[in-house]
Amino acid sequence: MGELRRTPLFPLYTDFPAVRCVDFGGWELPVQFSGIQREHEAVRERAGLFDVSHMGEFLVSGRQAENVLQRMTTNDVSRLQEGQAQYGLMCYPDGGTVDDLLVYKLAQDRYLLVVNASNIDKNRAWLEAHLAGDVVLENLSDSKALLALQGPVAASILSRVADQEIARLRPFRFLEAAEVCGRRALVSRTGYTGEDGFEICLEAGDAAHVWRELLRAGEADGLLPAGLGARDTLRFEAALPLYGHELSDAITPLEAGLDRFVKLGKPFVGRDALERQKREGLRRKLVGIELLDRGIPRGGYPVYGGGRRIGEVTTGTHSPTLKRGLGLALLETAYAALDTEVEVEIRGKRLRAVVVRTPFYRRPNHASEGAKPE
Amino acid sequence: MSEIREGLAYSREHEWAEKRGERIVRVGITDYAQSLLGDIVFVELPEPGTQVSAGDSVGSIESVKTVSELYSPVGGTVTAVNESLVDSPELVNGEPYDSGWMIEVELGGDAEEAFKGLLTAEGYREHLA
Numbered sequence: 001m002g003e004l005r006r007t008p009l010f011p012l013y014t015d016f017p018a019v020r021c022v023d024f025g026g027w028e029l030p031v032q033f034s035g036i037q038r039e040h041e042a043v044r045e046r047a048g049l050f051d052v053s054h055m056g057e058f059l060v061s062g063r064q065a066e067n068v069l070q071r072m073t074t075n076d077v078s079r080l081q082e083g084q085a086q087y088g089l090m091c092y093p094d095g096g097t098v099d100d101l102l103v104y105k106l107a108q109d110r111y112l113l114v115v116n117a118s119n120i121d122k123n124r125a126w127l128e129a130h131l132a133g134d135v136v137l138e139n140l141s142d143s144k145a146l147l148a149l150q151g152p153v154a155a156s157i158l159s160r161v162a163d164q165e166i167a168r169l170r171p172f173r174f175l176e177a178a179e180v181c182g183r184r185a186l187v188s189r190t191g192y193t194g195e196d197g198f199e200i201c202l203e204a205g206d207a208a209h210v211w212r213e214l215l216r217a218g219e220a221d222g223l224l225p226a227g228l229g230a231r232d233t234l235r236f237e238a239a240l241p242l243y244g245h246e247l248s249d250a251i252t253p254l255e256a257g258l259d260r261f262v263k264l265g266k267p268f269v270g271r272d273a274l275e276r277q278k279r280e281g282l283r284r285k286l287v288g289i290e291l292l293d294r295g296i297p298r299g300g301y302p303v304y305g306g307g308r309r310i311g312e313v314t315t316g317t318h319s320p321t322l323k324r325g326l327g328l329a330l331l332e333t334a335y336a337a338l339d340t341e342v343e344v345e346i347r348g349k350r351l352r353a354v355v356v357r358t359p360f361y362r363r364p365n366h367a368s369e370g371a372k373p374e
Numbered sequence: 375m376s377e378i379r380e381g382l383a384y385s386r387e388h389e390w391a392e393k394r395g396e397r398i399v400r401v402g403i404t405d406y407a408q409s410l411l412g413d414i415v416f417v418e419l420p421e422p423g424t425q426v427s428a429g430d431s432v433g434s435i436e437s438v439k440t441v442s443e444l445y446s447p448v449g450g451t452v453t454a455v456n457e458s459l460v461d462s463p464e465l466v467n468g469e470p471y472d473s474g475w476m477i478e479v480e481l482g483g484d485a486e487e488a489f490k491g492l493l494t495a496e497g498y499r500e501h502l503a
Contacts, residue, residue: 295416
């Protein structure tokens with residue numbers, strides 16, 4: 001194993017005595033700053049600031065850029081307007097998932113892709129093997145930092161230190177050249193927590209200044225720095241997939257329930273396999289489960305139905321908001337209907353669980369988000 | 375710094391053992407262990423009457439992100455478990471040496487023998503250093 005990589009903010013983590021760092025896919029990242037539960041609650045009720053600089057950023061440019069991305073991602077890139085971002089997936093020809101990503105349309109011939117840290121090298125090789133015409137890919141991952149300011153008061157905090165336009169951004173819209181705490185940043189109304197919030201993409205050298213200034217600006221509102229632990233429990237409650245758990249080269253976007261981001265009406269790599277899968281019917285589906293017996297389902301625990309193994313938990317935890325043992329699980333379709341009783345094996349014991357609706361958590365007053373990006 | 379209470383015996387796996395009466399030993403996890411685990415949300419303890427050997431896994435302690443095992447630092451019969459942890463596992467974070475205790479074991483063998491393999495407070499402090 002080589003040395004762990006660090007984000008530009010790593011030196012600031014030591015400002016927090018309770019910080020605990022872990023090896024996350026080769027990166028030394030904070031799992032918590034003060035406590036997962038506390039940080040989770042801050043994001044649900046007030047706001048949290050995440051360093052997600054380990055995420056990868058690619059700039060894809062060229063006259064054929066849209067064509068290339070249209071062919072390489074499952075969503076319809078041609079519907080994007082400048083200043084709009086879109087969630088999509090990249091698939092292998094067999095329908096398995098290469099990665100999930102956000103595509104930001106900067107201009108007709110320029111797109112920013114934000115991809116998972118653990119998949120940067122794989123994605124780059126995959127995309128480069130499929131470039132066409134004059135399209136070039138530039139990996140900006142090392143020169144960019146990414147902060148996520150998330151929670152119900154995120155907008156009011158950010159509006160104190162940034163362009164006023166930012167607070168008026170609609171979901172999945174962005175400003176490419178906004179100013180945040182006096183530094184230039186791309187700011188989008190996106191996130192991975194199930195709350196309102198923003199992601200702020202900066203030059204690596206500006207990250208420490210903006211991190212400190214944002215924490216100061218939000219202090220009175222109860223803004224806390226939040227680590228990967230809370231990021232995971234927050235995205236889990238919102239049933240947002242994490243690559244390596246709900247998605248992988250062996251799990252298709254359809255199995256993960258991401259149909260609305262898969263546009264089978266256009267050609268893309270993996271389309272034929274996904275269309276066949278849809279036509280023939282899914283053999284397994286991602287569902288939410290709630291433990292009826294006392295216990296906590298965890299990723300990798302086997303799930304049984306009718307005395308047989310019918311799948312496994314992909315992510316599970318004790319939900320900090322709902323205070324229950326909840327899991328996402330990939331189960332045979334016959335067991336995927338709501339209210340179906342199944343069993344989760346935990347330390348050799350089979351505990352009762354039931355299939356429940358996802359997301360487990362939906363934020364109150366999310367009417368404004370309900371307005372679908374056109 | 376985490377608290378290491380004087381007068382208790384400690385295992386290298388971060389349990390403490392306290393002699394309470396002739397043959398009864400109360401067991402819990404150390405302040406260091408609870409701080410490492412973070413917010414504890416679930417504790418699974420053995421049934422009273424369970425026979426255990428020193429070093430046996432007798433239960434599990436789960437935080438939001440992690441699952442870890444509780445090992446009994448002494449051998450004997452489990453005579454009591456801390457029922458209040460069922461509904462209030464956070465007691466382990468708040469008072470690991472007091473209301474956050476886990477089980478009581480009636481020693482199966484000689485008391486002196488049972489504590490021989492354990493560390494003193496001083497020894498545990500060095501173990502953590």
